[in-house]
Amino acid sequence: MKKSTRYFPSNPRRTFLRSAAALTAMTLLPGCDQTKSDPQSPVVFTPGKPLPWINWAGNQTCTPTARLAPASEDQLVSMLKNAKGIVRAVGASHSFSGVVPSNDTLISTDLLSGVISHDAASVQADIWAGTRMHALGPMLAAIDQALPNQPDMDYPAMGGAIACCAHATGKDFGSMSSYVVGLTLATPSGELIECSRSQHPEIFQAARTSIGALGVISRLKLQNHRAFRLVETNRVEKTDDVLDAFAERCAQHRHFEFLALPHTSLCASVTTDIASDTDQPSGEEDNNAAHTLRKVYNALSWLPGIGDAAYEKVLTMALGGAGKEIRVGPSYEVFPHVRVVRFREMEYTVPAEHGPACLREILHTIRSKKIPVCFPLEFRLVKADDIWLSMFEGRDGVAISVHQFGDLDYKPYFAQIEPIFWKYQGRPHWGKIHTLGAQQLAALYPHHWQDFQEVRRQLDPEGRMLNDHLKNLFGVTS
Ligand SMILES: Cc1cc2nc3c(=O)[nH]c(=O)nc-3n(C[C@H](O)[C@H](O)[C@H](O)COP(=O)(O)OP(=O)(O)OC[C@H]3O[C@@H](n4cnc5c(N)ncnc54)[C@H](O)[C@@H]3O)c2cc1C
Known part of the structure; x- marks a missing residue:
């Protein structure tokens, strides 16, 4: 079809x-x-210079000095630890807000893709976080599993969708982040942390929607439905x-x-x-x-x-x-x-x-x-x-x-x-255009805004993951 x-x-x-x-x-x-005024693609590429990055919508761009693409968790950990300047993860570049740009280091999750393992009885699957949604569908179908619900397009990487709390519609269905029952996070200091509701529960609750502020998620454990x-x-x-x-x-x-x-x-x-x-x-x-x-x-x-x-x-x-x-x-x-x-x-x-x-x-x-x-x-x-x-x-x-x-x-x-x-x-929506900053956002999240900031400061005390957009979101001035 x-x-x-x-x-x-x-x-x-x-x-x-x-x-x-x-x-x-x-x-x-x-x-x-x-x-009519905005050009669709404001990026100018000069041969011999770093390749500019641009999002799908053409309203966000940057020219990172380093563009990295780890093919394993070991590489991811080492790249994160040794990266220069502000480090941002990038999935499929389908966000409209400034959640990705960095003129220093961009880490693409494209090579961390595919289903790692699955459990037929619990209908759960471990996947690499760089897996694009459109690639995941057929892979899950082959093991008689399916995402419970999906947004109305399937271009994003699962890690990018989770980071921004991407969602679809349905009275009995939460966001895509709510299907995540476990994840592995590579932190800016080079740690690899596995978390779930029973293992590092605070990091788990923060990382299930993190706007890429805590590090780079390498794996996700998903609670799926049968196909x-x-x-x-x-x-x-x-x-x-x-x-x-x-x-x-x-x-x-x-x-x-x-x-x-x-x-x-x-x-x-x-x-x-x-x-x-x-x-x-x-x-x-x-x-x-x-x-x-x-x-x-x-x-x-x-x-x-x-x-x-x-x-x-x-x-x-x-x-x-x-x-x-x-x-x-x-x-x-x-x-x-x-x-x-x-x-x-x-x-x-x-x-x-x-x-x-x-x-x-x-x-x-x-x-x-x-x-x-x-x-x-x-x-x-x-x-x-x-x-x-x-x-x-x-x-x-x-x-x-x-x-x-x-x-x-x-x-x-x-x-x-x-x-x-x-x-x-x-x-x-974290991945879409808005003009709010830390003060208004803190008031909109009365239960756990400060808890999130605490976890963020623990995992990234130097603010290496914070570009200007995230600094504004979290009220970080330095
Ligand atoms: C045409 C179109 C239709 C859309 N439809 C919907 C919709 O129906 N529902 C909806 O909710 N949204 C929708 N969106 C928004 C989009 O789905 C979200 O913004 C989504 O998060 C983008 O995923 P991505 O892989 O492109 O992430 P990117 O835009 O590349 O990155 C988004 C954020 O995720 C972080 N990130 C990426 N990978 C990782 C990782 N592995 N670990 C930690 N952080 C990471 C990045 O640093 C960044 O902060 C749509 C967007 C477009 C362009």
Whole structure:
């Protein structure tokens, strides 16, 4: 089964939508392209000079003097101990925030990849932390195991996903960090520490979401599920209807989420359940749906006074009563989607009960302030856990994400939305764009913020793992 592209379900009337886009785009009206400014890739490479590093989104870059790639734990320990300057680990470079850059030393975990061992009875597997999620799926399937849940793309390395508390959706499912029942951490001083709930429990709770501040994780022990198949159904619905019934919708399905279309009353809902033998795929895939949406929006949104109405009308005609798109297959093929549209993202997790009010306020703000954005907003439910710096620590959370196309300036849009998240006690996703520093973050993590700082200082007293972004997060001034 081929992965599909998120953000706009395909449907029988897509041809109409494409035609609408083509016609309207011919008018070359400005629409949301008015704010176009950021280049997609600001990196300049000079032959003979160190190779610059750049993240997937193209908004973070650095030029490290040393780029290292250990192929064993011994090499990792020795590289960490002897590394010069600020040392940062890098997985798949899929974070939007400044969690990776260092102009001194970058340690890639790419060569620490694969399944090390597994236990069929407990359904657990030991894996190397550099294993990319897309490679892990088939490897686990071969031993009748699968990750319990997965985000909607599978490019990250498992170590990077754990470090940032990457998550998916589902009322009974925590973040990916919550599947980790043991790990091995190489510290900046060159120690290799194995930890779990019973072995170095404080280090374990800190390292399960560490933003790479404690050293480099070499191995992870995962609590998996037996391999399973899924059916995913995409529909177009009214956002208000979905928000009114959000708790019931989540209760009815193994996974439920939706993508709200700004400047309209519409959303794309996504339900995912264990597949039955009779489930059949239907609908076609559209890798450029977000671009199509953008063309329609650009062409219509500028119309004074009636922009939103015209835009919603076209979308309703194109999508109203649309058929369902259904995807069926092994879990590791159904959870992720292909990403061909470059974007930048900010995401905050608010207490689950505040989720609907928070999203409604954001959508209202976009409309009333006429913010030129058409990229859908994602709304996902994640179960509470007890991991010290998890966005879901101590509370079920709704993660709300706002996106902007990679060639547009996201800052004016995000700056208007971020204070709304603060109003609802939102905690920012560590791997996504936000502007918070230590003072605000400490207040958002009342239980274990100081515990984490204590473990961090023990393992890295000289702050060798702290780049400027992390210094700001943790309030370290030197
Ligand atoms: C297209 C796209 C879709 C996304 N979808 C989702 C989503 O659905 N859900 C979600 O939660 N997030 C999502 N994200 C964000 C992304 O999944 C997270 O930021 C993730 O952590 C990135 O993993 P990575 O391997 O790319 O890590 P990197 O970005 O390379 O590194 C992230 C952090 O992890 C640290 N790190 C990496 N490896 C290790 C290690 N072995 N030991 C210790 N620290 C380490 C790094 O130092 C850094 O601090 C998405 C991002 C993109 C670009």
